[in-house]
Amino acid sequence: MSARTLHVIRACTAWLATLVLFFPLFWLCLTAFKTELQAISVPPLLLFTPTLENFALVQDRSNYLLYAWNSIVTSFGSTALGLLIAAPAAYSMAFFRAPGTRGLLMWMLSTKMMPAVGALVPVYVLAQLSGLLDTRIALTVIFAMSNLPIMVWMLYSYLKDIPREILEAARMDGAGIWGEARHVVLPLGLGGLSSTALLCLVLSWNEAFWSLNLTSAKAGTLAALIASYSSPEGLFWAKLSAASVLAIGPIVVLGWFSQKQLVQGLTFGAVK
Amino acid sequence: MPFLQLLGVEKSFGVQRAIKGIDLSVEKGEFVVFVGPSGCGKSTLLRLIAGLESIDKGRLMLDGRDITDLASSKRDLAMVFQSYALYPHMTVADNMSFSLRLANVDAATIREKVDRAAAILNLGPYLQRRPGELSGGQRQRVAIGRAIVRAPKVFLFDEPLSNLDAALRGQTRIEIAKLHRELGATTIYVTHDQVEAMTLADRVVVLRDGAIEQVGSPLELYDRPANRFVAQFIGTPQMNIVAAAALPALQTLGSRAGPTLPSDGFIGIRPEGLQVKPAGGGAIPARVELIESLGADTLIYTDAGDGLQMVARQSQRTALHPGDKVGLEVDAAAMHCFDREGKALRAGG
Numbered sequence: 001m002s003a004r005t006l007h008v009i010r011a012c013t014a015w016l017a018t019l020v021l022f023f024p025l026f027w028l029c030l031t032a033f034k035t036e037l038q039a040i041s042v043p044p045l046l047l048f049t050p051t052l053e054n055f056a057l058v059q060d061r062s063n064y065l066l067y068a069w070n071s072i073v074t075s076f077g078s079t080a081l082g083l084l085i086a087a088p089a090a091y092s093m094a095f096f097r098a099p100g101t102r103g104l105l106m107w108m109l110s111t112k113m114m115p116a117v118g119a120l121v122p123v124y125v126l127a128q129l130s131g132l133l134d135t136r137i138a139l140t141v142i143f144a145m146s147n148l149p150i151m152v153w154m155l156y157s158y159l160k161d162i163p164r165e166i167l168e169a170a171r172m173d174g175a176g177i178w179g180e181a182r183h184v185v186l187p188l189g190l191g192g193l194s195s196t197a198l199l200c201l202v203l204s205w206n207e208a209f210w211s212l213n214l215t216s217a218k219a220g221t222l223a224a225l226i227a228s229y230s231s232p233e234g235l236f237w238a239k240l241s242a243a244s245v246l247a248i249g250p251i252v253v254l255g256w257f258s259q260k261q262l263v264q265g266l267t268f269g270a271v272k
Numbered sequence: 273m274p275f276l277q278l279l280g281v282e283k284s285f286g287v288q289r290a291i292k293g294i295d296l297s298v299e300k301g302e303f304v305v306f307v308g309p310s311g312c313g314k315s316t317l318l319r320l321i322a323g324l325e326s327i328d329k330g331r332l333m334l335d336g337r338d339i340t341d342l343a344s345s346k347r348d349l350a351m352v353f354q355s356y357a358l359y360p361h362m363t364v365a366d367n368m369s370f371s372l373r374l375a376n377v378d379a380a381t382i383r384e385k386v387d388r389a390a391a392i393l394n395l396g397p398y399l400q401r402r403p404g405e406l407s408g409g410q411r412q413r414v415a416i417g418r419a420i421v422r423a424p425k426v427f428l429f430d431e432p433l434s435n436l437d438a439a440l441r442g443q444t445r446i447e448i449a450k451l452h453r454e455l456g457a458t459t460i461y462v463t464h465d466q467v468e469a470m471t472l473a474d475r476v477v478v479l480r481d482g483a484i485e486q487v488g489s490p491l492e493l494y495d496r497p498a499n500r501f502v503a504q505f506i507g508t509p510q511m512n513i514v515a516a517a518a519l520p521a522l523q524t525l526g527s528r529a530g531p532t533l534p535s536d537g538f539i540g541i542r543p544e545g546l547q548v549k550p551a552g553g554g555a556i557p558a559r560v561e562l563i564e565s566l567g568a569d570t571l572i573y574t575d576a577g578d579g580l581q582m583v584a585r586q587s588q589r590t591a592l593h594p595g596d597k598v599g600l601e602v603d604a605a606a607m608h609c610f611d612r613e614g615k616a617l618r619a620g621g
Contacts, residue, residue, distance in 0.1 A: 163355065163357065165353050165354075165355050165357035166357050166358075166359060166360075168322075168324050168344075168351075168353070168357065169351070169353060169357035169358075169359070169418075170359075170370075171323075171324070171343075171344050171345055172322060172324075172344055172345070172349065172350060172351045173345070173370050173371035173374060173418070173422075174345040174346075174371050174374045174375055175345060175374055176343075176345060179374060183359075183370070183374075184359060187361045188360070188361060
């Protein structure tokens, strides 16, 4: 098989994969602008008169802005809280390695292998006892804790790429530990910090399990909003699609503008 | 009182004893070179002085002050790292002024000191560049400049030339020597390259396995090595070491040890102490194995039988070829004698 043929096959495979991945999003956006009847028509409609009634209904019926605000607060809050804990942890693991550091990192990561439902009962009970059910604080803390292993790992992998000698040079130049962090680690690790923060933001924004189980009317996030459009009577596809578009819209836009940092983050900095 | 003093300094990493009870004094303005093979502890010792590693046992005194437990940022030392360790996100000027900014020195003084250091090191045109835009030699000079602006009590150099090519290494070595003469600063310099040690040092400290083998001026170490290890470490090519029993003819020659050379001892002859004569001449018959013509010198590698390899150095070119039979004549005055343990034997004891 010639190199050109191989190249064509590879290109076609990549396009096919892209279409397969992109098509659900495309159909979602399309359905959001249809009426319920158009949404369930067979054969599916590609050409139709678009309508904004679903978006208006979502806002009227469900107070979209409240859910959006909850998503913003919990995502950004959990990211900030996570960074506050993960950054010093990663710093000490990267620059003050002990014999158990590697083992600790593996253990932290292993907690991500447990399904979230395994911790549902104790977390629910804790939230209830502390009066934090249906509050943004509870979600913020849960999101931060569940993303913490990934944040520590990512920050650790970025920070350990900073040559140790540069920190020693800063130390010799008179910088204490805060001076090292401020003048050397932060500027050099900023790329890693932003990638980690972005990834945590995306993970928190898209998180549905805890939002559905720990919240109802007051602190529900956009994931809860989407879920509210599925009912025992059936799915209101058009409204569901409109709610979904409203839910994922902000994060997709953010992801589009920060895709370089996101890719770096997702590949642990291997792609620069 | 010595300017810098190490008193019984020890350091272990787990069960491995990296530094085994070092006592050393350095006078003010002295250029001391730590030299030794890889893993001898020279960089560890430098890092202990710098405060980048903690001393397990012993004391470290600087200018009459005990700095053993002082943080490295407070020791008033400046270090030039092997990898330069420049701050990649800062310009050359910012790199050099970083320590002064941390110390809240005023902007005018900072500018003056940076400009002065830049002038000494020819870094003026590069002050606004970042390290990534500089060559290896320029980065090295920035690293040195970063140390100079601090006017520290002691300069510490950790193999600063090992990342440079041979030509640049020689040139930078001369610049460091000139700088030391100009500034008169106390300097501790770590290298595995004995040429750097011999050319830069006021005194050389030869280390092996975490202990000092000998301290002395370069020529002292060359002419009067304390043991076999120092004798073979200093000097290129290595000193020829022969078991006294392997060449009885040498035992009859006058030696520095006089008649006290033990039969189970060793005899050392530097390559320039061996003369290559035609076959039949000289005390040791041999066969030429390899000839290296270096231009100014010629090295003649010979096989003196029973696996005994000896190398001779001469300043003249040679017409010899590999395989030729020759005789090696030994300059008796240049012979070194060592006992069975490798300790040097001197005349009179």
